[in-house]
Amino acid sequence: MSQLRHDAEFDPTMVAEITGRGYTVQRANVSRELMDPWRSVVSRGFLDSQPTDEQLQAFFDRNKDYRLIGIYDPQTTVPEMPVATLGAWGARLTVPGGELESFAVSAVTVSPTHRRRGLLRSLLGGELRTAARAGFPIASLTVSESGIYGRFGFAPAALAAEAEISVRQAGWAGPEPDGRIDFLTREQGRAIADDLHERVRAGRPGEVDHRAGAWDQVFGTMPGAEKAGALRVVQYRSPAGQVDGLAVYTVIENEESFSDSTLDLHRYIAATDDAYAALWRFLLSLDLIGTVRASGLSVDEPLWWMVADRRAARVSVHDHHYLRILDVPAALQARHYERADQVVLDVADPLDIAGGRFQLTTTESGTATARPADSSVAPDVRLGIADLSAMLLGGVSAITLAQAGRLRSDDPARVARLFAGSVTPLLSFWY
Numbered sequence: 001m002s003q004l005r006h007d008a009e010f011d012p013t014m015v016a017e018i019t020g021r022g023y024t025v026q027r028a029n030v031s032r033e034l035m036d037p038w039r040s041v042v043s044r045g046f047l048d049s050q051p052t053d054e055q056l057q058a059f060f061d062r063n064k065d066y067r068l069i070g071i072y073d074p075q076t077t078v079p080e081m082p083v084a085t086l087g088a089w090g091a092r093l094t095v096p097g098g099e100l101e102s103f104a105v106s107a108v109t110v111s112p113t114h115r116r117r118g119l120l121r122s123l124l125g126g127e128l129r130t131a132a133r134a135g136f137p138i139a140s141l142t143v144s145e146s147g148i149y150g151r152f153g154f155a156p157a158a159l160a161a162e163a164e165i166s167v168r169q170a171g172w173a174g175p176e177p178d179g180r181i182d183f184l185t186r187e188q189g190r191a192i193a194d195d196l197h198e199r200v201r202a203g204r205p206g207e208v209d210h211r212a213g214a215w216d217q218v219f220g221t222m223p224g225a226e227k228a229g230a231l232r233v234v235q236y237r238s239p240a241g242q243v244d245g246l247a248v249y250t251v252i253e254n255e256e257s258f259s260d261s262t263l264d265l266h267r268y269i270a271a272t273d274d275a276y277a278a279l280w281r282f283l284l285s286l287d288l289i290g291t292v293r294a295s296g297l298s299v300d301e302p303l304w305w306m307v308a309d310r311r312a313a314r315v316s317v318h319d320h321h322y323l324r325i326l327d328v329p330a331a332l333q334a335r336h337y338e339r340a341d342q343v344v345l346d347v348a349d350p351l352d353i354a355g356g357r358f359q360l361t362t363t364e365s366g367t368a369t370a371r372p373a374d375s376s377v378a379p380d381v382r383l384g385i386a387d388l389s390a391m392l393l394g395g396v397s398a399i400t401l402a403q404a405g406r407l408r409s410d411d412p413a414r415v416a417r418l419f420a421g422s423v424t425p426l427l428s429f430w431y
């Protein structure tokens with residue numbers, strides 16, 4: 001996020017709503033005096049324990065350049081503890097054939113003592129307006145609960161799957177690439193992860209770049225990291241010597257049946273098909289491991305075509321990466337389209353940030369122009385901003401949304417063909 005955006009003024013409506021209740025609002029990432037209580041409140045909001053001083057210092061060092069906001073109630077017994085929090089930064093979001101700078105939102109909490117008084121509505125509504133004014137074409141987040149963000153115009157654009165795999169039942173039926181697997185130290189893994197992730201991200205709609213500090217959480221490489229010693233890191237190197245993948249996991253000993261222990265896969269990043277196959281083959285063939293659990297998987301995972309018995313995996317799918325378009329022409333023009341067409345979209349926005357009527361024209365070469373259309377032009381499709389955001393990555397068909405009563409068109413199949421993508425969207429981690 002540029003300095004200007006990072007320091008962008010608060011939305012005046014938001015400030016008026018918050019001060020009207022007798023509260024104040026300010027950025028917390030300016031000093032440890034403000035940041036430590038802010039971080040403690042976020043921990044409490046997400047059911048974690050109070051961070052240690054070492055962890056608070058590490059958090060400050062890694063996050064002081066982000067936009068971290070607190071709302072404060074001077075009447076509380078500990079007035080330096082915010083009663084609501086929100087963190088944001090500029091993230092690079094991959095869309096089919098391109099990318100967008102997204103206003104990524106995280107650390108959204110409202111204190112249980114102040115819940116359901118409209119604080120989230122004021123804070124998030126205000127920040128989305130600020131983001132739109134600062135030129136972000138889209139906002140994004142991952143959620144603790146599905147029911148919260150639809151009213152703000154967000155929808156799940158990339159789903160994710162979790163799997164529990166019985167490894168002895170699964171049986172490997174996939175490729176057996178040459179190349180080698182080696183253990184790394186956590187620091188070595190940390191050093192190569194970002195390049196690998198960026199290689200994967202470039203081709204996978206729904207992924208965002210990692211914040212630098214977030215890699216330390218993956219590898220337990222920051223001061224005071226909990227349970228870091230349990231993490232194991234392996235890499236895959238091609239026969240030509242190129243490092244093309246890594247996996248981070250822990251093992252949980254089964255005290256009743258030692259040879260039937262469990263492996264929890266925290267991250268795998270495979271930048272080539274060989275790395276993908278080699279790492280999964282390794283993980284599914286470890287001695288003493290009877291079960292592998294993994295999350296952040298695609299709903300369209302190649303692994304299911306590489307095992308002999310698919311029913312060895314119990315797979316569940318959930319909503320994961322929520323997007324919210326803030327500028328319809330900019331968002332639509334950023335992606336690639338598989339066909340030439342011209343459609344007029346009528347987009348309703350519950351927060352009045354990005355709605356209107358727009359003409360989208362795509363060419364044989366896949367480029368697009370999108371511009372506001374006159375209200376006298378009849379729309380080919382009517383939908384909400386959340387539904388357009390859901391379709392942007394190609395993860396849901398317009399036919400499905402029409403069947404769900406969320407999109408209206410005389411020809412939803414045409415809209416579905418226009419927005420279809422050839423790569424199933426995925427965000428492989430939480431933020």
Ligand SMILES: CC(C)(COP(=O)(O)OP(=O)(O)OC[C@H]1O[C@@H](n2cnc3c(N)ncnc32)[C@H](O)[C@@H]1OP(=O)(O)O)[C@@H](O)C(=O)NCCC(=O)NCCS
Nearest residue numbers: 045108109110115116117118119120121142143144147148
């Ligand atoms: C989720 C949370 C931030 C909501 O804050 P809040 O200040 O109570 O929310 P508001 O009062 O502004 O509510 C705004 C709207 O969202 C709805 N809403 C709030 N929390 C909701 C929830 N958990 N599920 C469904 N709807 C919810 C409200 O009913 C209200 O709806 P309406 O305006 O359409 O009537 C707060 O409950 C919280 O901190 N939860 C624990 C941490 C968490 O899960 N954070 C979200 C991380 S993604």
